[in-house]
Amino acid sequence: MNTIAPDEHLRKALRHAPDAELAAPPELSAQILAAAHRSADEAPAPVKLPQSRWKRWQQRLWTAPGASAAFATVLMAGFIVLLWRGEVPGSATDEPVVRQAVAPKPATASVEGPALVDFAAQETQSPQAAPEAAKRTLRRVAPQQQSEEVVAPPVDTTADAAAGRPTAVPSAPTVQLAPPAAAPPPAAEVPAKAAGDSARSMRQAADAQRAESSNPVARTRPAPSRLSAAAPAPALEPSIGSAHAGDTWSWQNPGLWRNPESAWVQALMAAAEGRWAPATDNTPAAGATQLSGQRAGAALGSIWLEPEGVLWCAAASACQRAPLPAPFLRNWLASLMR
Amino acid sequence: MKQEAVTEPTDDQLMRSFAAGDTRAFDQLYQRHQAALYRFVRRLLGRAAATQADEVFQDTWLRAIQARHTWRPQGATWRTWLFTLAHHRAVDCLRKLGRELSLDKDEESPPWEPAAGADAWSSWPAATADAEDQVFWRAAGQRLLDCLDGLPLPQKTAFLLHHEDGLAVDELARALEVGFETAKTRLRYAMSKLRSCMGAYLPQQVVG
Numbered sequence: 155m156n157t158i159a160p161d162e163h164l165r166k167a168l169r170h171a172p173d174a175e176l177a178a179p180p181e182l183s184a185q186i187l188a189a190a191h192r193s194a195d196e197a198p199a200p201v202k203l204p205q206s207r208w209k210r211w212q213q214r215l216w217t218a219p220g221a222s223a224a225f226a227t228v229l230m231a232g233f234i235v236l237l238w239r240g241e242v243p244g245s246a247t248d249e250p251v252v253r254q255a256v257a258p259k260p261a262t263a264s265v266e267g268p269a270l271v272d273f274a275a276q277e278t279q280s281p282q283a284a285p286e287a288a289k290r291t292l293r294r295v296a297p298q299q300q301s302e303e304v305v306a307p308p309v310d311t312t313a314d315a316a317a318g319r320p321t322a323v324p325s326a327p328t329v330q331l332a333p334p335a336a337a338p339p340p341a342a343e344v345p346a347k348a349a350g351d352s353a354r355s356m357r358q359a360a361d362a363q364r365a366e367s368s369n370p371v372a373r374t375r376p377a378p379s380r381l382s383a384a385a386p387a388p389a390l391e392p393s394i395g396s397a398h399a400g401d402t403w404s405w406q407n408p409g410l411w412r413n414p415e416s417a418w419v420q421a422l423m424a425a426a427e428g429r430w431a432p433a434t435d436n437t438p439a440a441g442a443t444q445l446s447g448q449r450a451g452a453a454l455g456s457i458w459l460e461p462e463g464v465l466w467c468a469a470a471s472a473c474q475r476a477p478l479p480a481p482f483l484r485n486w487l488a489s490l491m492r
Numbered sequence: 493m494k495q496e497a498v499t500e501p502t503d504d505q506l507m508r509s510f511a512a513g514d515t516r517a518f519d520q521l522y523q524r525h526q527a528a529l530y531r532f533v534r535r536l537l538g539r540a541a542a543t544q545a546d547e548v549f550q551d552t553w554l555r556a557i558q559a560r561h562t563w564r565p566q567g568a569t570w571r572t573w574l575f576t577l578a579h580h581r582a583v584d585c586l587r588k589l590g591r592e593l594s595l596d597k598d599e600e601s602p603p604w605e606p607a608a609g610a611d612a613w614s615s616w617p618a619a620t621a622d623a624e625d626q627v628f629w630r631a632a633g634q635r636l637l638d639c640l641d642g643l644p645l646p647q648k649t650a651f652l653l654h655h656e657d658g659l660a661v662d663e664l665a666r667a668l669e670v671g672f673e674t675a676k677t678r679l680r681y682a683m684s685k686l687r688s689c690m691g692a693y694l695p696q697q698v699v700g
Contacts, residue, residue, distance in 0.1 A: 161683055171633030187518070
C-alpha cells in the first residue's frame with residue numbers, strides 16, 4: 155500500500171543528477187567478481203557434527219581464560235613436592251647435616267675405620283702402635299664422620315657419668331680407643347714406621363668410606379659395618395654395644411696377659427664389625443683363648459680369641475664368629491701382655 | 493526500475509544459480525545492479541564520506557556473496573535486500589566516522605514547510621520556460637544532491653529507495669525494519685525538505 159506518490163520533479167532531477175551515470179570503478183568490480191568466482195569454487199562449509207559431551211567439556215576447559223595458568227601451577231607444585239620429598243641427589247651433600255646418634259656407641263665410630271683397615275698393613279705394627287694410630291686417625295677424620303655418619307660422642311665416659319656409674323677411664327679418647335697405655339712397648343724399633351703405615355691405611359679406609367657414603371647408590375645399600383642395619387648377629391650388639399667400663403672382662407686362663415678393660419673389648423668387637431656370622435660350630439678353635447665378661451655379677455658371655463677370628467657366645471643366645479687376620483689378632487693381644 | 497525482460501531470469505533465480513555454483517549468474521546480477529547500488533551508496537554517504545563509498549560498496553557485495561547459501565526469497569525483492577544490506581553498511585560506516593545519524597526527533601513535529609509568503613527560493617535561479625532543458629535538469633540534479641546531503645540518513649534512505657528504487661511505503665518499512673507509519677513519515681519529511689531546498693528548480697505549485 156503505497157499512499158505517497160513519488161514526486162516526478164524530484165525523480166527527474168535525480169535521474170539527471172551529475173552522478174546518474176556513475177558506476178563502480180572497473181578495478182573494484184573486478185575484485186568483487188573475482189571474490190565471487192573464488193567462493194563458488196570453494197566447497198560448501200562442512201556441516202558441524204554434534205560433539206560429545208566429553209569433547210565439549212575438554213574444549214571449554216582448555217579455552218577457559220585461566221586454564222593454562224592453573225595447569226602450570228599444578229605442574230609447578232608437583233615438581234616442588236617431588237624435589238622436597240625425593241631429595242634430589244646432590245642436595246643432601248651440599249650442606250652439612252648433623253644427625254643425632256641413636257645410642258651411645260663410642261667405640262663403634264672410632265673403630266669403624268680400623269674395621270676396614272687393610273690388616274696386612276698392620277702385620278708389622280706394634281701392639282701399642284695400632285691403638286695409637288687409630289687414635290690419631292680418629293682425630294683427623296672425626297669432623298667428617300660427625301657430619302655423615304652416626305657418630306658417638308668422643309668421650310664415652312659421658313654416658314657413664316650421666317648414669318652415675320663410676321668412670322674407670324679418666325682420659326676418654328685415649329682409654330676409649332686403645333688398650334691401656336701402661337702396656338710395655340715390646341718392640342721399640344718398630345712403632346714409628348708401623349704407626350705411620352697404620353695411619354695411612356686407616357686414612358685410605360676412611361676416604362673410601364666417605365666416598366661410598368657420598369655415593370647416592372651406595373648410600374641406599376645397608377652399610378655392612380653397622381650391626382644395627384645388617385649385622386648377621388643381632389644378639390651381639392646389645393651386650394657388646396652396651397659394654398661399659400663397669401663391665402669386667404677376665405681371661406679364663408690369664409697366662410701372660412692382663413685382664414682387658416671394656417674399651418679394649420669394645421675396640422676389638424668394633425674391628426670385627428660386619429664380619430659376624432652365626433657360628434656353625436660353637437666349639438672354639440684349637441689354641442683359642444677365652445675371655446669372659448660380667449656385668450653386675452651376671453655373665454655377659456664369652457669371647458674366644460681364635461688364631462684366625464673371634465668367637466662370641468652371648469650368655470643367652472647362640473654363638474657367632476667373625477674371621478680376623480691372625481697378625482691383627484696377635485698384635486691386638488700383645489697390647490695386653492704383662 | 494524493475495525492467496527485467498520476460499525471457500531473462502529474475503534476480504532470485506540468478507541468486508539461486510549462483511548459490512549452486514554458477515558464477516555467470518552472479519556476473520549477471522552484478523551487471524544488473526552495480527551502478528544503481530554504487531550511486532545509492534554514494535548518495536547515502538554524501539560528500540563528507542564519499543571516500544568510504546568504495547569500501548561500503550565492496551563490503552555489500554561480499555556479504556551478498558557470503559550469504560548465497562543462506563539466502564531465501566522473501567517478501568522483498570533481491571534488489572531491495574541488496575540495497576538494505578548497503579544501507580546497514582553505510583550506517584555502520586557513518587557511525588565509525590562519528591556522524592550524527594539519528595535526527596528523527598523532528599519527525600514528531602509537522603514536516604518543515606517554507607513560511608507562507610516567504611521567498612526562501614527567490615535567490616535561486618528561476619525556472620526557465622524550457623523545463624526540458626538538459627542543462628537545467630543537470631543543475632537541478634546537482635541541487636538535489638546538495639539537498640540530499642542535508643537530510644538525515646533515515647530520511648535520505650527512505651527517499652532514495654522510494655524514488656529511485658520504486659519501493660512502496662510498506663516495502664520501505666520492511667526493508668528498513670521500521671513500522672509503516674515511521675517509513676511514511678520519513679518519506680514525507682524527506683520530500684518536504686527536498687522540495688523546499690530545491691526552490692526555484694521546482695514549479696511554484698509543487699512547493700505550495
